[in-house]
Structures are given as C-alpha cells and as structure tokens.
Amino acid sequence: MFRNDLKWSDVTPKAQFLNRRQIMAAGAATLMAPRAFAAGYSTSEKQNTFEEITNYNNFYEFGLDKTDPARSAGALTVDPWSVQIDGLVDRPGMYDLADVLKMGPIEERIYRLRCVEAWSMVIPWNGFQLSHLLNKVGVKSGARYVAFQTLQRPSEMPGQRQGFLDWPYREGLRLDEAMHPLTLMATGLYGEELPKQNGAPIRLVVPWKYGFKSIKSVVRISLVADQPDTTWKQTNHREYGFYANVNPTVSHPRWSQATERRIGGGLFNSRQDTIMFNGYGDQVASLYAGQDLSRDY
Template identity: 65%
Template sequence: MARRWTNTLTAADVTPKATFMNRRQIMAGLGGMAGLAGFGGLPGPARAETLEPNSWEDVTNYCNYYEFGTGKGDPAQYAGQLTTAPWSVKIDGMVERPGDYDFQQILGEMTLEERIYRFRCVEAWSMVVPWTGFELADLLALAGVKSEAKYVAFETLYRPSEMPGTAYRVLDWPYREGLRLDEAMHPLTLMATGIFGKDLPNQNGAPLRLVVPWKYGFKSIKSIVRITLTDKEPQTSWNMANAREYGFYSNVNPEVSHPRWSQASERRLGGGLFASRQDTLMFNGYGDEVASLYEGMDLAKFF
C-alpha cells in the first residue's frame, strides 16, 4: 500500500537499542509513574544522546506492562510465558467485514515499513525509536469502516493464566484504549510489529501494538486482540482509573500540567538524571501534521 507520510528522521537520530531498552538509571531517579503502558512521542532533528550500553539482560529487564506486574522487571521475568502465536484480532462494531483476522493474514495484506519516531514519556524524557509496522488506516480499510463510525476502541489480551499481574486489580482488565476516528486514520498512527529490525519482544507488546507518536505513552496499547468501531467515545483504562489525571485525548501539551508535575520541559535520554532540560513541543513537535485535528477545541478541557 502507498506510503502516506514521509519521515524526516534518519537512522542517525535513533536511540541505540541498549539505551532504548534500559531506563533503569533515569527511572530510578524519577520514581516511575503508575499508568505508563508504553511510550509517547515527539519528533525533532536533534541527534539523541546515548548512555553506555547495558547487557541484554539489563536491556530487557525494565519495562511497563502491568498485566505482568507493576515492578519494572516483572514484564521481562514473566512475559516470556505469553503465547503470541497463533494470534488473531477481532474487528467488530461499525465495519463492513467484521470477524477474527489472523495476524499472519493481516501481515500478508500489509506492506511493512520502518518509521523512526522521537518518543516522549509522560515523566518528561525523550528518545528516538525505529518501529516496523503499517498504518492503522490500512487495517481499518481491510475491515471496511461504516460511515456512522466516529471512534476506534482497542483491547489488550486478557489471559490470566499467562499474565500474573492481572490477579491484582491495579486496573479494570482488560486494558482498553481509544482514538477518535480521524486520529486513527491519520498516517502517523502506526500498528507496530517490530522494533530495531526485529519482532516485538513480548514485554514491548508482541505481536501487535499501537503507536501514536503525538500522544503520551499509555495511549499506545500493547498486544491488541480487539478493535471496535463505534459512534460513542470509548472508555479507556487510565481515564477510568483516574479521570482527573488521564484524559481521553492525552495529547502531549506543555501548557497543560499533570496534577502532580509539570509537562512543560523534558530531558533527552542519554544525558543522565541531571541532564539539562529543554522545552516540550506541542503535540511532541508533530503540530504541522496533527494540529488541524483539534482546531477549535479547548485543549485544557479536552486533555
């Protein structure tokens, strides 16, 4: 399928694999944040700084995936038991061709490409990551979106026998997220199947996850098993858990502070805990591409 968006980042901007996977030094100092299910995004031409490479064991032992536990090492310890093949995604609701779509069938219909995005976490640090995947719009086209659809709802796999973290009611399982239809159809919105040229590790959302680079990380839902087209704004897990802190839109916005911290500045990954801060860019710097989606909206109210 034809590419609809051209990235300005290059391989030179990519955060090294070991640095991307290792967040122990920075997050230990920042204290972590309950509710980060992935990463959020921001572009930019600046070359990412680097940390000293860690061992593979360290690299894969610091992730957020609460279905496997709230400890940073829990996903790496327990996600290996997750069965990711065979895998299917139920697409239902307001679509012309509802059904269970086999993951290999989906891949057979799509043209995979690498997208290099600069990502920003809600704790205010950023990195650059190369994802492999395809546009969500192409998958939705495969199912056929009906004209009355206005939103897209997503669900993560819920399999307690393989996900020990679900024994605890940290969230109302299964994990849920949602986008407005125009956000979902935007060419920046990616269904990722790989990272750094390899298949997604289980702890990073294998085999299929969402990537929405102008939003905070918890919007990029992992291990998707259901996509529903609807005419009503869907419930989302962190908004259900704490609506005051986590809005439905969750766009990166330096002008809207989280109730417990400012989001106006960030650190570049690789500079260490005491690296100088820089201003956060509206929509993570993707304003030229996505600002028109929110024209006329009060972004302090619809945060």
C-alpha cells in the same frame, strides 16, 4: 573470499531487514527492505539503543516496575495470535495475525515516544498504517471512534492478577486520529520481531500522544459510534483524559509536563523541553482546530 560465519547483521544494517514473522506472514511483497516514511514524519534525533528500549517499559500487565516487563514477559504466548475486528465495519471477523499483517505494507518509522511520567525515547518501529487495516475491513458511516483492547491472560501476565487496574486494558482514538498516516500498528523494532515486553506481537503507536495511548498486545479493534471507555480515564479522569495529546502547557496534577527526561541521555544531558504534540504539530495540529486542549486533555 567466501565466509560461512557471517550473520545478517554483518552485511545488512539492522534496520534494513524485516523480522521473520513479517516476511513469512506477509509474503513475497514484503521481502523488499522497509521504506523510510514520508518526508516530514521522520525525526533525526539519536535513536535509543535496543537494550534501552527493551529494558525500561510501562506494561502493567507484567508489573508496576519499569524492569518487570523484561523480567516477566518471556512467559507470554504470542503464537498463535488473532485479532477480533468488529463493530461498525463491513467485514468483521477473527483475523489471524498473518492476515492482519497483509493489511498494509510494512515500513520502518522512527518515532519519538513520550510517557506522561515525563520521559521519552526515540524508537525505530516496523509496522503498517492503521488506516490501511481500517480501509481493508471497511468503515461504516456511523463509526466515529476506534476502540482497542489488550490481551487478558492472568496465567501469563502476573500484573493482571493484581487489582490496580480494571483489566483488560482498553484504549481509543477518534476516527480521524486513527486514520492519520502517522498512526501505526507496530510489529517490530530495530528490524527485529517485536519483543514481548514492548507489546508483541502487535501494538499501536500514536507518536503525538502520551505513551499510554499506544496500547500493547492488541487482541480487539472495534469501530464504534460513541467515545469508548479507556482504562486510564476510567481509573482517574482528573489526571488522564481521552485525548492524551502531548501538551507541555497542561501539567499533570502531580508534576509538570514542561520538560522531559530522555532515556539514555546521561546524568547531565537528559533533560529537555517538551514540544507540543511531541514535535508532530505540523502534521496533526489541524485535527484539533477549535478544541480547547486544556479541557480536552
């Protein structure tokens, strides 16, 4: 019998439909369900709930407490949104978000994300490979790094009205890291539009690195020849290096990285051993052949 009170979630699993912005912006080609990503890149670990993912965040533009982003990010204006792409590229420009979303097919990817504070989550992202975007804009031969910058809007981001970091937030990757198929530009999670406290409308996700490399609310992507300045390395280079690879053998100066606390794991089952490269070593260890990762931390 026909029912007119059904919701999408009643007939389609949450992770199997794309958010409204992605569908409208990317066109008919994305109306298909998100694909599971390539074998070997997945994790079968239990996913954190939507509520856990959206209510326990580091997004210092909204404050230092883990609950500040969920409490304060609602005031952020994310539409309209554009991303400046410049530097050593063939087609620099100010790209509307709708055009950015057309740079690559939207997929679902379930990644473990680990914070340098030694806690972790498993998150089902929707997004596209950064490599697709870089290939579309054309990378010039002199480019060796990719630099990223977050929105600076202190009128809507109360943390930016405080001086504990040098705003705007900046991050960077080596070009081969940026081109790796694991490196994702995320625009949603759990099949829904990316919440503002999680970096709406577009953020970077680099699953083998500590979470501070996965810069949120990106407004600028620059291809450059020299290693770019990054916020945490500039703030305290003794504690935060450029590479930020998850490495349990290199302790943070103020705490161990040998174990981590899984958010949502309960009081007695949440602590577990940290895995090199956050468990993605089979895919990314070759990027660092010959490097001393106790020095290049």
